[in-house]
Structure formats: C-alpha cells, structure tokens
Amino acid sequence: MDEGVLISAPGKVILHGEHAVVHGKVALAVGLNLRTFIKVLHTRDNAVLLNLPSIGSKLTWNVGQLQPLLPSFKGGHEPVSPRSEQLDLLRKFAGFSEGSQDTESQAVLAFLYLYLSICGQWTETELKLINSWAFQGEKVIHGNPSGVDNAVATLGGALQFQAGQITPMKRVPMLQILLTNTRVPRSTKILVAGVKDKLLKYPSIIEPVLSSIHAISQECQRILEASSAALSIDQFKVLEELIDINQHHLNVIGVGHPSLDKLCQVTASHGLHSKLTGAGGGGCAITLLRPDVDHSVVEAVKQQLVDCGYQCWETSIGAPGVTLHSSLSLPEDIINAFSNV
CATH class of the missing domain: 3.30.70.890 (GHMP kinase, C-terminal domain)
Known part of the structure; x- marks a missing residue:
C-alpha cells in the first residue's frame, strides 16, 4: 500500500433553533471540532477494504464481486438520490436483513452506495460536489434528511438554516x-x-x-x-x-x-x-x-x-469543514491511530 491521503470533517451541533426550524424558523448549525477522519489507500490486491474501528467493523470485497453491481448505480456525473431497489440490492449483497437499522449496516450501506455511484466518475474535488454526494449518503441512513449535517461537515463554520435554505454565516468565531x-x-x-x-x-x-x-x-x-x-x-x-x-x-x-x-x-x-x-x-x-x-x-x-x-x-x-491533511499538520495521537490501518 502507498501512504494514501487523510481527510477529515467536523461534527455538528445546533446552536439555536431546534424544532422551531421544522416550522419555518431560523436555526444555526455549527461545525464541531470533534472530527471524523478517513484514510484512503490504494491496494495492490484488487480489493476494497472498509475499516470502521469506532464501530468495530472491518470488511473486504474483491473488486470482481462489486463489478456486477455497477450497472445499477451509474446515473451520470451528478449526485442522485438512492432508490429503494438499489438499497435492497446492497442489503442482499452485504448480507443484511431487510429493514436493518443498526449502526454498522447503515454505515456500510452508505459507503457501498457512494462507492459504487462515484466509482470512475470523480473528476473534481469541489466542495459543492462533496456536499451533494454526502447528502445522498445521508438519505441512505435517514431517508429524508434536512441537508444540515452534510452541509456543516463539508463547509464547517456556522450555517443559517431556514425553510430548506442553507446560508453560511459571514463570520464564525471559534x-x-x-x-x-x-x-x-x-x-x-x-x-x-x-x-x-x-x-x-x-x-x-x-x-x-x-x-x-x-x-x-x-x-x-x-x-x-x-x-x-x-x-x-x-x-x-x-x-x-x-x-x-x-x-x-x-x-x-x-x-x-x-x-x-x-x-x-x-x-x-x-x-x-x-x-x-x-x-x-x-x-x-x-x-x-x-x-x-x-x-x-x-x-x-x-x-x-x-x-x-x-x-x-x-x-x-465554528470548526473548519472537510480538510485534506498532511502528516505534518496532524496531532501525534491521530497519526498513531492511523499508523497500523
């Protein structure tokens, strides 16, 4: 394996506006400096490995196993919402029971949906595209999400949310x-x-x-x-x-x-x-x-x-959004956590 890339995104909390936002009022959502890290590596054995240590999940698929699924997930370059038949196909492929809602199955389904949908299509790394795809992953897990979680994780800082419209705030003190x-x-x-x-x-x-x-x-x-x-x-x-x-x-x-x-x-x-x-x-x-x-x-x-x-x-x-890290910019505990992944 090569050294790959390490990417992180912030968590999210609602500062004000819970529940009122459901009824058309303003809510403020902010990036939380408790971050999720993902390390992406190339492998030499023609396999896709998913390691989620925080939930104790480690899975491996041969690319050949995933290949037959690709035709069901090609929808052009723009992010598209997951269809129920696609999720049923992924549940069957991963061996999950129908309607399974546990953390591992939801995380794995979201990963497989995004991997198969994006595979071979990623031509740019713009935040808008990241945010759009993250929203589709949210739909796998939550069905009808507001879009706040993925927007905060992508953009960071603080966002105003009202009636489906998300607007970054001009200034966000930490x-x-x-x-x-x-x-x-x-x-x-x-x-x-x-x-x-x-x-x-x-x-x-x-x-x-x-x-x-x-x-x-x-x-x-x-x-x-x-x-x-x-x-x-x-x-x-x-x-x-x-x-x-x-x-x-x-x-x-x-x-x-x-x-x-x-x-x-x-x-x-x-x-x-x-x-x-x-x-x-x-x-x-x-x-x-x-x-x-x-x-x-x-x-x-x-x-x-x-x-x-x-x-x-x-x-x-008020934490920054999705970030591409170099090893020099990371705390030692984060480097150590990924040293054996």
Whole structure:
C-alpha cells in the first residue's frame, strides 16, 4: 500500500433553533471540532477494504464481486438520490436483513452506495460536489434528511438554516464549549411529532414560543457576525442569556428531559450556561465556556458530569469543514491511530 491521503470533517451541533426550524424558523448549525477522519489507500490486491474501528467493523470485497453491481448505480456525473431497489440490492449483497437499522449496516450501506455511484466518475474535488454526494449518503441512513449535517461537515463554520435554505454565516468565531452526552436515547421522529401536536392543540401559546426561538437564533447570529475581533465578555454574557432562554423554551414545547435538567443544574452551579442540542429528550447538550472561566472550574464541571453517568468533551465550535491533511499538520495521537490501518 502507498501512504494514501487523510481527510477529515467536523461534527455538528445546533446552536439555536431546534424544532422551531421544522416550522419555518431560523436555526444555526455549527461545525464541531470533534472530527471524523478517513484514510484512503490504494491496494495492490484488487480489493476494497472498509475499516470502521469506532464501530468495530472491518470488511473486504474483491473488486470482481462489486463489478456486477455497477450497472445499477451509474446515473451520470451528478449526485442522485438512492432508490429503494438499489438499497435492497446492497442489503442482499452485504448480507443484511431487510429493514436493518443498526449502526454498522447503515454505515456500510452508505459507503457501498457512494462507492459504487462515484466509482470512475470523480473528476473534481469541489466542495459543492462533496456536499451533494454526502447528502445522498445521508438519505441512505435517514431517508429524508434536512441537508444540515452534510452541509456543516463539508463547509464547517456556522450555517443559517431556514425553510430548506442553507446560508453560511459571514463570520464564525471559534467558541469553546463542553459537549455532553446524557446517554439517554431518544426518537427524533417522536419528539418532532410531539411538538407538532402541541402546536396544533395550543397554537396561540406554542407559535409565540417558536417565534421567540427564531428571534434568539437571529440575535445570536447578529452577535457572532458583528465583531471583527474577539467577542467581548459582555457579548459572551448575552450569548449565555440566549442559551438560558432557549433552554426554557425547549422545555415549554416538550423536548426537555430530567437528564438535561440535571446537566443544566450542574453547570449552573459553577456559573456556566447550557442547553440541549438537537432533538432533545435526552441526547446531547452544549455548555458555553467564556474565555475568563478558570480551567479548574471546567475540570470540576466535567468530573461532576461524568459522576452523573454522562460523557463529556471539551471542544470548540465554528470548526473548519472537510480538510485534506498532511502528516505534518496532524496531532501525534491521530497519526498513531492511523499508523497500523
């Protein structure tokens, strides 16, 4: 094998606008500096190897096995949505049961769909093309995705999302946060349906709450784009107030959870401000870290959250998008992780 290429893309969190965005309001999605890395290598044994160490999956196919599948995936140079018959063909080929939704099967199906669809067609590396193909992979996994995840992973930074339109923000300061996983599973579909039911039942109550969340997103965007230098402490305090207000609104529309309440209590006891990110009902939350917060405070918060049974990462938002790396630009732990792949 040669040394190949190493590429990464950021994760994503919603800063403001969860659930309200489903009803035409503004949401802000930001790149998260917890990155997914992929190493692409040429092989000499006429094989396609897929190694996904984070989910314990390692598969190999001979190119000859994949060749008969190619005619079903040639659709021209532009990205195309996966058809149900194509996904059924891939499930049968990979030995997955019909309707399988586990992480490994979804990841493998997305890889095979993109590999077979792109194979022999990639003539440019423009971000638009990467984003378009990534969106098709999202469709394999989620069926009818919004396009936010793949757009943030491709473009990085921060994006405004409203009514299907995605617009990069003009300025994106790198803000330090804690990302905390409560480890409480939830169904996005059920939570979205619950908000819709509340809106239909109490339109004069819930619509103003969604409009307020919309206004929070707009005010947050105004602050982030307003300054050409680092944000002031006063601006950070406004961002903290917006976080608190939005978290209360999200509880009002029914997507809170006791695990998230506990998380907010823990961080508030140390003078920090948190809100859920994404669907709610458990899942993850973000905590804004002002630059004047002592690191010992951050460490104490992290330990207390871990003691609650949560997972906690200190990271940043506003991260760059898809990136081609040289070995010189990578931290040693990342180099070591790929040294034996």
